[in-house]
Amino acid sequence: KNAIEVRGVRKVFGTGENQVAALDTVSVSIRENEFFTLLGPSGCGKTTLLRLIAGFDFPSAGEILLHGQDIAPLPPFKRPVNTVFQSYALFPHMTVAQNIGFGLEMLGQPKAEIEARVAQMLKLVKMEALRARRTSQISGGQQQRVALARALAPQPKVLLLDEPLSALDYKLRKEMQIELKRLQHETGITFIFVTHDQEEALTMSDRIAVMSAGKILQVGAPRDIYDRPAERFVADFIGETNFLAGTVVSKKPGVATVKFASNATITAGYPEGFEPSGDVTLVVRPEHADMVPDPAKGTITGTLSNIVYFGTDTHYHVKLDGGENFIVRHQNSRSSPVTYETGAKV
């Protein structure tokens, strides 16, 4: 079942020459109980889409359904949707507990119920010990937890999270990623999570929508997006990717043989619905590529220009004789031999 259906939504800001289509006819269905991520570079329309779902702004065209019902007539506070903002937007002069209970008080819930719910939320985000602290006196990571608890307290059906982890340092961000997954799992609430960080999207999401310039280019599970990118932009934005320009010389169902400038050929798979012919681009993930010293004739050759050590793996930057830059990634182990040096022909 779908929690949210976005149907042909457009959002245009400004008028005349200053018109910007922040969302250029977006359609997407988000399932109940799903950890769904909107991924894309800054300015692609992620926040705009969240704001339309939350009701802070209205679509120029199209409609948004919540559990099959058009939510256009509902003001934000009547939508069973809540938002966690990047800035947290906590009240600094209030305690942790008061912040979490604030929304419930606005809804006019009885005091005893609010107290019980706040206690439950404090436990959920592991902040019981700090319930009486002012939020101006807790760390960024703790503020993040309070913001989450406050947003979850009124039991929304859908939680919108707009780059909620971007203000945290690396280690804390990794911790909160796991914490967010746990919260989503425990509460069963549909999460719509926004990030521009592809690694975050891959590790956290059930499904990802990759956005660019107001459009959704591909929706799929992390593996689909990574292994079968539908477009060059998606392949480029998610992970590191090598692109090689070549010409199709022959093809069988599902595989094509491509010739490169050096006369080398590579036989590669191609996605369904694409009929390769003429000039094509070959997409090679760095971890799927390998290299050998003393290259044979008819292979793709180049010179090692840079070796970058990452602890878990090593990236070899190769300047191909055809002029392209190419990266080969080797996973390191304690027994991996160190056999290459920059300047080597591979």
Ligand code: ADP
């Ligand atoms: P993202 O969250 O992906 O960074 P946004 O949704 O904030 O992107 O913005 C998408 C586009 O819409 C950008 O070009 C931005 O400048 C424009 N935009 C967003 N909000 C407004 C607004 N209130 N007025 C004018 N332009 C806006």
Ligand code: MG
């Ligand atoms: Mg944004």
